[in-house]
Amino acid sequence: MPTGVALRDAREQLFDAAERILLRAGPSALTSRAVTTEAGCAKGVLHRHFADFDAFLAELVRDRVARIDGWAAALRGAAGTGSVAGNLAAALTDLFGSVAVAIVALITFRDDLRARLRRAGPGGGIPLLTEAAAMVASYLAAERELGRVSGDADVDALAPALIGAGHLLFADRTSPRPEAGAVRKVVASVLAGALRDDAPVTDRT
Incomplete structure (x- = not known):
């Protein structure tokens, strides 16, 4: 023992x-x-x-990335309710208010870890941020189907823009967390022109 x-x-x-x-x-x-x-x-x-410390860190990253699946299901389930900007602001706050910012810093800090993760999943991008962008794109696609996001909106371009903007807001661990209004303002700015009708969807039967 x-x-x-x-x-x-x-x-x-x-x-x-x-x-x-x-x-x-x-x-x-x-x-x-x-x-x-x-x-x-x-x-x-x-x-x-674990075989070595980098193997441990790689599993840590994968474990934390896996949590995004639950957040993605919850965000997609919110489609049609509340407001699009509000839903996304809350999702970004949950994502970057957690250990996500520190995990991204870890990946960029350790070259060997980053290389190991890329060999295991050669899809490109930074692990966690890539999955987070997919989560947001899926949600925006659902809202597009409901008519609350413009039919010609490029959700695959808007999603990484939102993730990048959110990461910048939360990246400084030594500063106070951004206020909810500031997060929502950034989301609304990124989505400017893409929102069609931000009112909750009512029963159309």
Whole structure:
């Protein structure tokens, strides 16, 4: 039994520890010793579960990216309700108010990790941001079908523009979080000309 806490789910304990370090001190502070110390376990625990530290970090990124599936389903389910700009502002706040900004910083900070992730999923782009853009594009397509987004709107171009703008708003971990009104203003600016009818969809039967 390793020293420290008994790990019922070692992987998740280690992932959570790495996330706390990322949020507190940034990617430069993330080492295998820092993670195991934060998790309260022996250093060998990490290496029993992962081939090396970059393999651990790659799995951390994939685990956090997988969470976007749940957010995507919820956002698409909101199509036709509330306002388009409001729904997207809330989604961006949830996304970038989480560990997403720190994960993106980690990917860009570590060249070996970025290369490993690209070999595993050679679709291009930065992991997490790519999936987030797909989430937004799917939602905008649903709103286009409902007539609240213009029929000729290029949702595949608007989505990464929204993700990029959202990332810039939240990127500075040392600054206060942007206010809801500021996020919504940015969303509305990006979507200017694409919104057709932002009122909630009523029963048309």
